[in-house]
Amino acid sequence: MSAEAQQGLTPTGTIASAVDRRRVVFATVVGTTVEWYDFFIYASAAGLVFGELFFKPAGAGVATILSFLTVGISFLFRPLGAFLAGHFGDRIGRRRVLVLTLILMGAATALIGLLPTYSAIGIGAPLILILLRVLQGISAGGEWGGAVLMAVEHAPRTKRGLFGASPQIGVPIGLLLASGVMALMALIARGDAFLAWGWRVPFLLSIVLIFIGYWVRRRVEESPVFVEIAERKEQTRMPIVQLFRRHALLVIIAALVFAGNNAVGYMTTGGYIQNYATDPKGPIALDREPVLWAVAGSAVTWLIATWVAGWLSDRIGRRTTYIIGWVAQLVGVFTLFPLVNSGSVGALFLGLAILTIGLGFTYGPQAALYSELFPASIRFSGVSISYALGAILGGAFAPTIATALVQATGSTLSVTVYLAGMTVIGLIATLLLRDRSGIPLGPEHEAEQAKSPIYGAARG
Template sequence: MTSHQPEHDLSANSSSTTEAEKHPIPEFPPTPGNVTKEHRRVLAGAMVGTTIEWFDFFIYAQAAGLIFAQHYFNPAANDRPGLAQIVAWASLGISFLFRPLGAILAGHLGDRLGRKPVLVLTLLGMGGATVLIGVLPTYESIGIAAPLILVLLRILQGLSAGGEWGGAALLSVEHAPVNKRGLFGAFPQIGVPSGMFLATIFMLVIAATLTPEQFESWGWRIPFISSLVLIAIGFWIRRLVGESPVFEELEALARTESAPLSILIREHRKPVFLAAIIFAGNNAAGYMLIAYFMSYATKVLGHDRPTVLAVSLAASVLWGISTLGFGALSDKVGRKRTFVWGYIFAMIWAVPTWWLIDTGSIVWYAVALFVLASMLGASYGPQSAMYAEMFPAKVRLSGVSIGYASGSIIGGAFAPMIAALLLESTGNTTSIGIYIAAVCAVSLVGSLMVPKGIQERSLH
């Protein structure tokens, strides 16, 4: 059995053929399922790297819900606390606007400098911005400069996070046996619930050991500053990736399966559009779980912070399990069907979630989050595999990356801000449930529009 290799476009001009000949895709020893020990090591490294990336994102999301409104958007907080929280949620979402640009820049620099320097730059950009947020003075200390610098650092996080997911996702899917693409593709997805787990347990330990006053004064800064340690771990992981022969395949993947944005939009805009709207519902519901519920439970319902964080921690574990489980299930029942089931259930559960939360019982709050986390995997675990199957090889990396980033903008980028606006204007949470159900309905329509039979097609 031979290794899976991206197939070169036979219609390519002579210069691109020459480039392919100059940089051939490396051969790997054949193993069952065409997945070598090297692939498993790199995929594990990619998953850990994604976990570190999302740890940085999630501690910002949690701080946006718990800290930033009071200490960085102070003028609005003094006059209208609800407005200050809305602005804090907007600062969370703004980074997503820059993720597509980050993906484009990463591709451009990767062509010129190679993938390894770009991976190091993205690591430094994400981790460095996180550490600087941890030492950034508040509005009380430096005035308007505080929120401005905070937003600039958040933008740097968005640029840094734009260029890695697509390569890891495709590497896992393209080397999977046809009947295990969903399972293999779920592993890069694990970085999101794992990052949430790591960020939440960090916040939980700090909140449980410090007084509320200490947490709000300086304790929240500890996870941000600790990113220095994660940067060191990330460098070690990047070194392992760089030493592996599979790293050469990542570079080959970037050459053979990416295309200029103009070509992608002109010739393949339908799958890009579908990829974006299919992800929107999951991303919107996910950011409720990641950040908004926690803020609402502590600030509106008055639950104590350590208990709420403990519930979020358990929910992140369920999200990770469901991601792997539904990824594997999609290999048996079909990815399209798994997405459809997931979004139908999400639409049904969106409003009852808030009914349970608004009982004021921490037990029903936990039930609401646990059910949501368990169903999120249906529209997240199979994502890598279905996206890979939606695009032809010559544009696959660009299509998957841009579709994913665009879906993040439509779905989760401003979901907490929109939820806060709805609560501010209507005074009830049912409107938030209806909003999430509506976004999931759009994603359901996108899932139904995915062509039949793509799951059996060759990826090469």
Template sequence: MSSAPVTSGRRESRRVALATMVGTTIEWYDFFIYANTAALVFAQLFFEPLGAQSALLLSFATIGISFLFRPLGAIVAGHLGDRMGRRSMLVLTLLLMGAATTLIGVLPTYEQAGVIAPILLVLLRILQGFSAGGEWGGAALMAVEHAPTEKRGLFGSAPQLGVPLGMLLASGVLALTTAAFGPEKFLEFGWRIPFLLSVVMLVVGFVIRRSVEESPVFKELQQQKSRSRMPLVELFRKHWWLVLLAALTFAGNNAAGYMSTGGYVLSYATTVHGMDRSAVLACVTLASAVWAGTTLLGGWLSDRWKSRRKVYVVGYLLQILWAFPLFWLVDLQLVIMIAISLSAWMLSTGLTYGPQAAYFAEIFPSRVRYSGVSLSYALGAILGGAFAPTIATWLQQSTGWIGSVSIYLAVMAAISLAAVLIIRERWGTPLIERSDDYVAAAAEAR
């Protein structure tokens, strides 16, 4: 009913893992540069006529708007990835993201161009969202489908590492530029530099991603002539419930990431408490490094324990427990406490992110896997991080109590934990089926 494992040689597997990590790091550098700059200056540069509070809310909302277009990117890239292959989609999404980011760096401000400036900003953010919606699925599948069966979690954590590393790179570049230029010069022109640097990284990522081989799973699907004609239709007809559950497993993690390293804590500490911007950015940079380490740990543990579910459970329980201490320590207004708070928060975030690529790849059948993992990831991002900073800002402003934000984060983690417990464990399931009956094939593999 099922095939023998389809993998690449160890050397090629490692090369693919490195390529997916580098490319994803560049993509998410672009994405996070926007999120953090939106928290710092976009309210003043593009939405100032609305007033301080409304401008900040709308600035955060532009982060969320891009998430609404992730499903469209997931649908398009998923269809093409299931029909034409994983590698070509990796290159295309990287080019789209890099172009959008570079163009943001040369946009006129509201003062220079009026209402056209925020409109162009939103359009380019939408393009970023479209690209992000298709990028992750391809990177995750290339890493996992090339990997040895017993190391899928570890190899699959490579593209996952690209997210915290992208955040680390983005926050580090922002910390350097804000410190180098000072608040006035950064607001005047310094904010553009991190966006323009994307051009250099785009060239590097393009060369690396073009050098890797196509997924062995997709090659075998071609040989079997068993590719789906309409992957999205087949996905929704047979596996819609799995798409929803997989999305929910990611929602809590995504909310946690965007609330902490994705801009909200930075905005809260600098706007509400008036703390030094560079100091808080340094804490975010440190937390991003911790996130990278715990992401690798999460992937490794999921192989070691022969269970993705167990790692998720530990991670989400830790997230629920730390939701309140996260802001209690920030409210002390001490840099060291913010660094400790965010670093501890990243332990739970990494554990629930490291196993995700292998976890998603194992629960979807090969014929519709790119569509399934991409759409689940995109929907999970909408349910989780899309408007998390906006919701948190509204909760904090309307209640005057930061604890309301902690409750929101704990509830999101609890929902994701419930979804993880519903989905059956599929560690080690063969990544390609000889039968169209995926349910039977998966059952046999278990």
């Protein structure tokens, strides 16, 4: 067999065509972009308008905290989405689950765009808002694992990091679109018009994106790993039970790896910086539109860093790439608020851009890293649940914690210490794991995959 053919081998030993691989990459990028656009539109609106529209009777400061709490509440339901998607993804296939999560996320997002405010229907408004956010959380909990496995399990062995970066860049692209559309609406619907109807347009746009994402994902072939598992009739009966019986500690360590990235990332994706920089009673009080454009610009640097990190991890290993990323992220954490607090939009963008380099390097290799940690038969459950738990420990309440810290101390230094601590936790968790770059992913290598990648743990 030629060297080129060897590079095109899927985890099951078949040769994937270039067209098939490009289609998988395109589908995972488009699908995750649509999902995370929906998710980030909510976070952006929570930082900009939801406190005023849905929680105003609680008072200005409390309304902001309650608004950010609704962002975090969805994370509590990510494990439910991960459990459901992991179970059915390991039982009936990756592709079907991906289509269902896309539809659920889009429907919830569009309904938020139609939701009456507190002034119209009273307490029912925030309650329905929370319910729809919960549905978004369930969808997000199931989405990531399926997209990751579709990308990585279709990839040649030597390009898993690069292929795995494709669903990862859907996150910064989703942030770019969400911030860009919000900024455009802030330009079109100025002042009270934005509060009245401008914020709704980005949510309603999700209806169009659902159809695009659905069409793209339906055209992608099922993961070759799952196809072989199904042909062998080796689907695990209760994959979640098997996961926690044999790999509970691994799930926790993998979750802490993501938590270190997610807590820092949710300073922008969770809407905190947008709220902090535009608060008319805050220390900066910048206009809404330029802040949103600065966040959109930082999404571009995040995208580039994520893609480069995925590519680099195929050359120097996932673990080494992560370590570089944690150091870069720590630098970004300590430079963020000094630049933001300068009161300049340009400095705010620079602070976010520096931060996103580290974020990209601690996110780009994650798809390949997670996929190589778990055995084929329980892989969907393993990556999904680790990701969901990491999101709870990391980003779920990061904006709420940051808001409470500033209100309690009167300084953003406390937020910097909090984010630095989360970064160090992510670094320590990474150091506990062996690098398994290139390990065979097919079901015929289940015994090798089942050996613990944790340093100091029994490997047999």
